[in-house]
Amino acid sequence: MGFLSFRGGVHPPHFKEPTARKKVEKAIEPKIVTIPLRQHIGAPCEPLVKPGDKVKVGQKIGEASAFVSVPVHSSVSGTVKQVKEMLTPSGETLCVVIESDGLNTLHESVIPKGDIESLTGEEIKNIIKEAGIVGMGGAGFPTHVKLSPPPEKKIDVIILNGAECEPYLTADHRLMLENPEDIVYGLKAMMKVLNVNKAYIGIEDNKPDAIESMKEAVKGEDGIEVVGLHTKYPQGAEKQLIYACTKREVPSGGLPMDAGVVVNNVGTAAAIAKAIKTGMPLIERICTVTGKGIKEPKNLLIKVGTSFKEIIEQCGGYNGTPGKIIMGGPMMGLAQHTDEIPAVKTTSGILVFTPEEAKLPKPGPCIKCGKCVEICPAFLQPLYISAYSLKNMFETAEKYNALDCIECGSCSFICPSKRPLLQSIRVAKREILAKKRKAK
Helix, strand or coil: CCCECCCCCECCCCCCHHHHCCCCEECCCCCEEEEECCCCCCCCEEECCCCCCEECECCEEEEECCCCCCCEECCCCEEEEEEEEEEECCEEEEEEEEEECCCCCECCCCCCCCCCCCCCHHHHHHHHHHCCCECCCCCCCEHHHHCCCCCCCCCCEEEEECCCCCCCCCHHHHHHHHCHHHHHHHHHHHHHHHCCCCEEEEEECCCHHHHHHHHHHCCCCCCEEEEEECCCECCCCHHHHHHHHHCCCCCCCCCHHHHCEEEEEHHHHHHHHHHHHHCCCCCEEEEEEECCCECCCEEEEEECCCEHHHHHHCCCCECCCCCEEEECCCCCCEEECCCCCECCCCCCEEEEECHHHHCCCCCCCCCCCCHHHHHCCCCCCHHHHHHHHHCCCHHHHHHCCHHHCCCCCHHHHHCCCCCCHHHHHHHHHHHHHHHHHHHC
């Protein structure tokens, strides 16, 4: 078969071998969970519980306060101990601390919701919203919002992202091998919501077993095609995935829906299937715990709210002194300064580097080699956006289309002078967006 791709991109080492062939293990039940009321892009939730309240598995403990938001549910049964501001992977936010009773008593609302054939598209979308489902590839955008395009935006294609192009991570790979049926079921549910007849499942060619597994799962399904993609980073980025699968281009400043496409992660599709089939909201996910700083790398099925420290201990603990802890992958993940933080809906991986690996190289002057321009998958000129950002010339950086940067980090990876390209471009984007908000 011919493999599809996009222009630009880089080839970082995969480092997936330690966990690629390891089956998903169910993590040990946590005794205490700390569940943030904001685990998604959008407005935080309003707490529905107070200290002393008894809660059950799957019970809603945080209500969405806006359209771009999703509810949050308890991952254990037990007693609420605290509702207070606490540290999470993305900063301080209001959290609900629950002491588990070890019984895992299901809430009365956790019941099967029917099947795709008997449910309407609107009912499926409501099930997705009430289950608190977000993009599980890392961004955490509320899924029901993606499935609610404006009437003038005609969607005719859905793409499921099974590329998992970040080095080290194998959570989606294992999901496609171990539970392909739920991925297809969730995809069909989304197709019904959007009333589309064509869908692609894009998988990189370094996962031939996953390609075969998904092809077997879609046999006899009309309109669903599994496509192989060249292994290249950032193959899983929305705009690059859309181009690889459909040859459509998302316009500058536009969204995938401007190209008639909605993109979701394979993990999101599996969570939708679970919500419809069992009524269980999004309270657990597969997480790859890996890196040279981990004694026994594993793929674990973890409950939302479990501390990083507990999860790492289940993998044999640290292999010496940790140099850096990252939630997600090395290219786009978030570095953490402590392991006393909870896993959230978007914790696709916990990566631990040794002190040697974590050491940052000293940046040198730009030599105008043009490598960052050559590999930029968004067709930008990172060296100039970065230079203007470092001089606080954000208006000029905007003229160079800074807001089109997808923050993949390819430019920083390829730079021979080890310039802080991505970091400075991120600063420019924040400043430009802040100015736009003030002007409204």
